[in-house]
Amino acid sequence: MPVCWRILPVLWKKIIFKAERMKQKEAALVCFSGGQVSTPCLFWAKNYFERVEAVIFRYGQRHVREIEIAGHIATEANVPFQVLDLSLLSQLAPNALTDHTLVMDEEQPAGSYPNTFVPGRNMLFLTFAAILARSKGIFHLVTGVSEADYSGYPDCRDTFIRSLNVTLNLAMDEQFVVHTPLMNRDKSQVWALADELGVLDLVRTQTLTCYNGIPADGCGCCPACKLRRAGLEKYQNSL
Numbered sequence: 001m002p003v004c005w006r007i008l009p010v011l012w013k014k015i016i017f018k019a020e021r022m023k024q025k026e027a028a029l030v031c032f033s034g035g036q037v038s039t040p041c042l043f044w045a046k047n048y049f050e051r052v053e054a055v056i057f058r059y060g061q062r063h064v065r066e067i068e069i070a071g072h073i074a075t076e077a078n079v080p081f082q083v084l085d086l087s088l089l090s091q092l093a094p095n096a097l098t099d100h101t102l103v104m105d106e107e108q109p110a111g112s113y114p115n116t117f118v119p120g121r122n123m124l125f126l127t128f129a130a131i132l133a134r135s136k137g138i139f140h141l142v143t144g145v146s147e148a149d150y151s152g153y154p155d156c157r158d159t160f161i162r163s164l165n166v167t168l169n170l171a172m173d174e175q176f177v178v179h180t181p182l183m184n185r186d187k188s189q190v191w192a193l194a195d196e197l198g199v200l201d202l203v204r205t206q207t208l209t210c211y212n213g214i215p216a217d218g219c220g221c222c223p224a225c226k227l228r229r230a231g232l233e234k235y236q237n238s239l
Helices: 003-021 038-048 065-076 087-091 121-135 158-172 187-196 200-206 223-238
Strands: 027-031 051-058 081-085 140-142 177-179
Touching (some): 038 051, 038 200, 051 065, 065 081, 065 200, 081 121, 121 158, 158 177
Parallel strands (some): 051 081, 140 177
C-alpha cells in the first residue's frame, strides 16, 4: 500500500480530534441546496456551531429554482447565504441534471451510475467551499453526502470525503474539517433527524428535492422524489 494511503487514517483521526475539541466554539460553512438532505444539515450545523453560513452553487442545473428556495430557507434560518457560479461544470460532461435534452434514468443501469451523476461535482463544491470558507476564517465544512442512499455516486463515499479533507488541508496548509452528519443515514433516518431538530414540517413543505424542480412532494416520478417519498413513508411507519 502506498505511504500516502497508509497515513490517511492517522491524519483523519487528528482532524476529528480537533473537531471534537472545538465543538460549539467555531463557525461552519454549509454546502446548501435547499433540499431534503442539505436542510437538516443546515439546522444540524446551527445546533452544533456558534456561527453558520451557507453556500449554494449555480452549475447549470435544470432544477435551478433550488437557488431561490435555498435562499428563502437560509433567510428563515437567519443564516448568511451566498451563491457561487460554477456553470462551467455543465460544459464538461453530459449528464441529465444539466442537459435538458437527456431523459433521466428512472433506475440505476446495471454496472454503471445513473445519468444524473455529475462527475466531480462534490469535489468541486467542497474545494470552492473551502476556498470561500478560508477567506471568512471558517474551517469547518458541512455537506449532506451519504453512503446509505447515494445511487453509487463515488463522490458520496466516506473514503472520498476523508481523502479530499486531507488534500484540502495539504493544498492550503490549513486544518479544515469536513463534516458529514448524514453519511450513514438512509432517507428515513434523514427525516428522523429533521424531526429531532424540529424542522420536519419545514423540510416536508418548503424544500426542493425533485429533479424536475417541483417543491415539497415534487413530481413523484424522478429518482429523487421516489427516494424522498420512500424515506418519509418508512420513517412514518416506524413511529
